[in-house]
Amino acid sequence: MLAVSAAQLLVVLDGTIVNIALPSAQQALGMSDANRQWAITAYALAFGGLLLIGGRVSGALGHRRAFAIGLAGFAAASALGGAAPNPGTLFAARALQGVFAALLAPAGLSLLTTTFTGTRERGRALGVFAAVGAAGSAIGLVAGGLLTEYANWRWCLYINVPVALLAVLGTALVPADPPGRGGGRLDxxxxxxxxxxxxxxxxxxxxxxxxxxxxxxxxxxxxxxxxxxxxxxxxxxxxxxxxLPMRVVLHRARGGAFLAISLMFVAMFGFYLFMSYYTQTVLGYTPVQAGLTLIINALAALAGSTLIAGRLHGRVPPVALIVPGLLAAAAGLAILTRLSADSSHVLALYLVPALVLTGLGLGCVMPPTAGLATAGMGHHDIGAASAAYHASQQLGAALGTALLNTVAASATAAHLTAHPDATPDAATVHGYTTALTVALAILLAAACLVALLNTRSRRGSRSAEQVG
Structure with a gap:
């Protein structure tokens, strides 16, 4: 559990930790404004593009062996990036991180599914796994701010090395699994x-x-x-x-899980973007303070995934956790849509309730969707199902960041045009609340769609979860 959690933290954390360090890295390495995005994009492209291949390779090699290879490669790529003397080396190292993350992520979830077979212990394991995934982005922002401010931007990459190597040592405690049958020929x-x-x-x-x-x-x-x-x-x-066998994605309950986690990540990554910009540009928080504020969300996600979803795993149908989780996150976003530039007591009246509700919602959605993604899968197909689950998250995160940032920017510009005497902060907050209204609608739509998909197959969902 510790080894898989550490790996999950590395994969998720590296999606955000470099964002905070990027301005310092750009100055140190002489990156141009046009090229700096590749420090982020290279990782996202390699990770998202190779996930399905990583899932198949994990099944062919054996999940424990693939997990160890992924960790060792991720550590080496992180060390290369931390020592990068120029932008090209940094971009290549980030791409290599994405390559090994694409092997590591499906192997880790597959190991979790095959190692913890009892209903109660699997519920606890999926709860911890989901909590680490949900908290990883916030931890990345906090760690990135602290390391950049008090050490050096290079430590945002070096920090991965000891964590990955400790996780490699932890794989010695993981039961060995055989390579998948018929996995030698790649499609x-x-x-x-x-x-x-x-x-x-x-x-x-x-x-x-x-x-x-x-x-x-x-x-x-x-x-x-x-x-x-x-x-x-x-x-x-x-x-x-x-x-990717089509039975993995065409199963009604499993398809609902992929849909739920994709739309949840669309909304949540827009929410994280809002929190980062709003706290720093409007409230005047430092990057470290902004990151620490998100710890509230991480703690709430930990509570939701372990104390609620983890304990109820196998006792209630997955949809009974997924739909309320989506609605709780929607309620959190609804609070923020009431913000204005003149709102007082923002932290206590708006941010804390929103962070708690969105964290609880995310914590309730991730364990049952991860369980459904791999429930009832044979050994050889678990890697593909795990990869598809992570791919759903990646696409949702990328779409959410781009879509809601565009909505916010357009709404801000339109507000300034319609109200020439408006202050910049008023226009900015209007843009953010408009984007969050769209995110709120996405979560409500997701709740409705998941409920519809599972209404006719609730019995199948329960039996699939029990089989898993």
Whole structure:
């Protein structure tokens, strides 16, 4: 449990920790404004694009062996990035981190599923796993701020090395698992199409943030991504050894889990973006203070995933946790939509309740969706199911950041045009609340869709969870 949790923390944390260190890294290495985004994008593209291949390789090698290889490679890539003498080396190291994270993430969830087989112990394990995943982004912001301010930006990468190596030592306590049968032949067309399709979508979402959704390159990337993934699905239906068996995603309850976690991450990463900018640009918090504020959210997620979802695992249908979790997070966002530039006692009356509710919601959604993603899967298919679950998170996070940032920027500009005498803070807060209103609508829609998907298959969902 400790080894898998450490690996999950590394994968999630590295999505945010470098964001805080990027300005210092840019100055130290002489990056241009146009190129600096690749310190973030290189990791996201490699991770999101290679997840399905990582899941298949994990099943072929054996999940414990793939887990150890992923940890060792992640540590080496982190050391390379920390010692980078120029931007190119840093970008390459970040891409390598993404490559090994794509192997590490599905292997870790697969190990969790195959190691903890009892209903109660699996519930606790999934609760801890989800808590670490939910808290990772906040911890990354706090750690990035502290390390950059009091040590050096390079330690935002070096810090991964001892954590990864300790986790490698912990794998000695994990029971060995055999390599998957029939896993020696890779579905090459599926691998190429899935990698190109997911990478195209992630890159489109990243490009939409600075260039806008109307940019031709964004349209081209989105169209290419959709077409490539459609071709991937067609290939998988005909393949004898598919990279992602369609039964993994076409199962009604499992599809509801993928949908729920994707839309949850769309809303939550928009929320994290809002919290980061609002606390620093409007309230005047330092990066460290802004990150520490998010610890409230992390603690609430820990409580939701371990004290609520972990204990109720197997006792109630997964939908009975997922839908209330989505609604709790929606209630948290609803509080923030009432903010204005003149609001007083912001921390106590708005931020703390919103952070608690969104954290509890995220904590209640992640364990049952992770359980459904892998429930009833054979040894060889668990890696693919785990990879699809992480891919859903990645796409949701990338889309949420780009979509809600664009909504906020457009709403801010429109408010200034309609109210020329408005203060910059008033326009900014209006933009944020507009974006959060969209995120609120996404969560409500997700709750409705998940309830509909599971209404007709509630009995199947319960039995699948018991089988898992």
């Amino acid at each position: 090459v067309p599926g691998a190429l199409l899935s990698t190109a399709g997911f990478a195209s979508l992630v890159y489109a979402f990243n490009e939409a943030e600075p260039h806008g959704w109307g940019a031709p390159r964004v349209h081209a990337l989105l169209a290419a991504g959709v077409l490539l993934l459609a071709a991937f699905a067609a290939v998988e239906l005909r393949s004898r050894g598919p990279l």
